[in-house]
Structures are given as C-alpha cells and as structure tokens.
Amino acid sequence: MHLTVEEALTIYPLSRAKLVAGEKGLSRILRSVNVMDAPDAGDWIKSGEMLFTTAFVMKDHLDMALSTLRMLDERGGAGLGIKVGRYWDQIPQELYDEANRLEMPILELPFEFTFSDQMDALFNAEHTKTTKKLQTVLEKQKQLMQFALRNKESSDIFHMISGILGQPIAVFGQGGNVLFHNTSWSEEIILHQWPWTKSPQWEGFGDTRCFRIPLMDSLGCTGFFKVYVNSPLMLKEEEALFHQAAEILTYHLGLDIQKGKDPSRQHALSQVFMDFFQRELSFHDFMKSCKSYHLTVMSTTYQCVLTTIPSEQPGATRLLNEVRQLLIYHPQLQQYESEHFYLADGLFSIFALPEEQTFHKKDFLTSLNSCLSHLTSKTSVAGLHCWVSRVKAQPELIYNAFKECLETHHAAERLRMSQTVLHHDSIELFSLFQHLSEEAMRGYYNYVLEPIYGKNKQVDPELALTLEVYFEYDGSINETSRYLFVHRNTVSYRLEKIADLLQMDFKKMSDLLRLKLAFLFRNYLK
DSSP, X not given: OOEEHHHHTTSTTGGGSEEEEXXXXXXXXXXXXXXXXXTTGGGGOXXXXXXXXXXXXXXXXXXXXXXXXXXHXXXXXXXXXXXXXXXXXXXXXXXXXXXXXXXXXXXXXXXXSOHHHHHHHHHHHHHHHHXXXXXXXXXXXXXXXXXXXXXXXXXXXHHXXXXXXXXXXXXXXXXSOEEEEOSSSOHHHHTTTOSOOSSOEEEEETTEEEEEEEEEEXXXXXXXXXXXXXXXXXXXXXXXXXXXXXXHHXXXXXXXXXXXXXXXXXXXXXXXXXXXXXXXXXXXXXXXHHHHTTOOGXXXXXXXXXXXXXXXXXXXXXXXXXXXXXXXXXXXXXXXXXXXXXETTEEEEEEEOOGGGTTOHHHHHHHHHHHXXXXXXXXXXXXXXXXXXXXXXXXXXXXXXXXXXHHHHHHHHHHTOOOSEEEGGGGHHHHHHXXXXXXXXXXXXXXXXXXXXXXXXXXXXXXXXXXXXXXXXXXXXXHHHHHHTSOHHHXXXXXXXXXXXXXOOTTSHHHHHHHHHHHHHHXXXX
C-alpha cells in the first residue's frame, strides 16, 4: 500500500472518518494498517503504519496514549485512528495538542464500521490504483517502441520522450553539458554534484525526485538522462520504462555517430561529401545523392562550420562526438535545421538559416559560441575550433563554403588567432595581403607600432597587452575588460594613452585599419 493520509480519507468507508488533529501531516505516507490491542503495541510500529484502536488499553492511561503518539512520529508512522464511543467519549485535549505539535494526524473512526471494513477498502483501492498504473506504464512502453521503430534522427526527440513519459526530463552530454531540459530548475541545480557515477541512481530535489541513468553504448558513457517525478514511490515497472527511454536516447545520441562504424544515412553522406570535395564526384551526381538521402539544408540560405580538434588531443574522437551532440541538440541551435558529417579534416556542419537571419551573421555566431561555452571552459579541452564560412544561397556554392572553412583554419594557425569560433571575414584582410613580401610586412608594422614595440621604448607592458586584446576582440571594450579582469573605464583610459603614443584617433576608421594591418603582419611574421 502506498497512499497519503489525505488520499486514504477519500476512500469509503474511511471517508466517513473525521480528522480532528494533525492536519499538517496529511501528506504522510500510509503503507500499512495495524490494530492496537495490547499495551506494548507501540513497540512494533513500522514506518508508514497507521494504528487503529478502540482506546481500550489507554483509556485510563493518558501517558501511554501520548507515548504511543510520539513513538509513531519517531518511527515515521502515518497516524492514529481512534474509534470514539466505546471506551472514550471524546479524545483528550492533551492528545490533540501533542498531535498538532508533531503534525501527526488523528482520526475519529466511524463507529458503525469495523476495522476490517476500512482496512479492506484501503487495500482494494491500492490494488486498483496499482493496476491502473501498470496499464499506463504498458501503454507508454508501446509508445516508446513505436517511436524507436521509426529509426529516424530527430531534434525533437527530447520533447517526444518527455511527452510519452509524462514527466520533465533533462539530457546531458558526456562532458556534463546540458543538451535539453524542461524542468523548472536552473542548469546549476540539475548539474549538482557533477561528475556522476556511471550507475542508475535516485536523487532528491525538495518535493521532487529524479531518476538518473547513464547513457551507455559499446564505447562507454555518452551522456546522462534524468526523469523528474513528484510521486514519493515508483513501481519497478516505471523504473524499467525510464531505462527503456534511456536506451532509445543512447541510440540517437551515440550509436548513430560512431565514425566509420555505422552504415546509416550520415555515414553514407559523409562519403558523398568527401568524394565531391576531392573532385571525385561531379556536382550533378553529388546533388543526385543528396536528393536520394533527402538532404534539404542547401535548399535555402545556409552557413557551414568545420570543427577541428588536434589528433594528439586525448580522446579527440569522443570529444568530436560530444561537439556533434551539442550542435544538434543545444537549445540555442534548435531553430536551425542542420546536417553533420565526419570528414578527414574534422566535423563538417551545414546550418540552414532562418530568412530573418540571412544578413545577421552575429545571431548565428552568438548561438554557436553559447553552445560551446560549457565545453571550452573545461581545462582538459584544448585546440577545439569552429571555422565558419560566409552565408551561401545556392547548393553549387557548398564547395566554396568548405574551402572558406579550410582557409580560415589555415590562416588562423599562421596568424596565431586563438578564438574558438572564427568567421571567414576575420581573415579577409590577410587573404588580400598574404602575397606581400615579408620585408614589406615587417617594414609596415615597425613603422606603425614603433612607438610601442620599438627598441629602447619604455612602455608599460599593460598598455601593449590592452591594445593587443582590444584588437583581438574586434574593438570591444566590454570584451577586453572581461578578458583582462579590469573595469571598462580602465580599458578606455589605457586606450587614450596608447592613442596619444601612436598619434592616432581610434574613432577614425583609417587609423583603426592601419593598426589592424600592423597587428595582422606582426602576428603572421611571429
């Protein structure tokens, strides 16, 4: 039996009982009912038990009644039911007061019904409730099976599973990044005590509990899954339902992204794109293959991202899988239809842009940076970069987009640019001037930056660092102050001093362009 006292009071004939004290304890769990007919009955009280009594053994011993009530509270009992009219005409006031203090419900039981009538009714109600619950679990299992048999990757998988379970859920990548949650809790709370052990476990959250399950595939843990429930007790069959949902999530998040081991649509498309980029496949045959695999992201304006991780990085393959998880399922990227393929150069992604974002590249870049922020904040992750192409409007420009990603990658390495997400526009100036001789580049940056970096110049190193960071963050004072851990007014003051030294005006586009070129040449020649 597993009812609250409040629920038990709705079941006939116990519904004829009267709650006379301990109203704040109505949420206590009632697991069993015992009849008290001996002076030492209190010694046998169990957690969740309610005692029924005629008050025969305590009618002349108020201390025994108070002691029994306290023992019920100490052992987690559910309450005390007293049949008034035979040995007690009314319940003593002292017992009322103590029950209210302990928040222990006291019921005046209906005189016309036997204890067995009321106990049978409770057990029958619990049996009916459990049967209905099992039927609901069976129906949910059928829905999960129907969903799994679709065998189709869907960005809406989290909403679908949460809807089938009828409970809020949270899904995490293998690094603890939140891929999805529709709970009322903050990310900080639902990540409490991370990292977690790789075994199923219940957690408590105030009045709510959650069941945490690791998502395990043949290579290990690909993430975690939590189901949040407000029921104090779950059937084993319900836990099995949660495990079934976890298996489906494991398939969608793990098995279908193992490079070179899955003959699925993604792996086949990866080969198509590699053949096309290596000019082993004509554009006509390329588009024919894309159409046969129902690839639609290039039918509108789109933008491409090449994600690279150095092969010497420990766990590079698993880390790239984790990035793919984020790019598909992160809430801020859900608005974009996307496709993701493994190529020899890294993970190649195509994002279809909403019409209103076609000319606003910052919206997409902001979402991309936000998506990767949790991952890149970990000290164990180094060398992760996303190289972003310009927006394209025709399918035949996909090769150009891929080349732009590669160009951005190679230029950033030569220019020692450290940003995690870098747009092709950032290296546009370099592509224009890369054919200048090194002598010409060196002469130009020496001429422009000589007041700061010239020989025998005693310039505060903080000023030089501030200028470098200022240009690295595209002239953003806020980002510069955040990077240097100083107030934005301090950055403004330093920039004024630098402008005086260089005899420049940072409000003039021509002066900013001169400095941009000087730093570009300086970084390249380093």
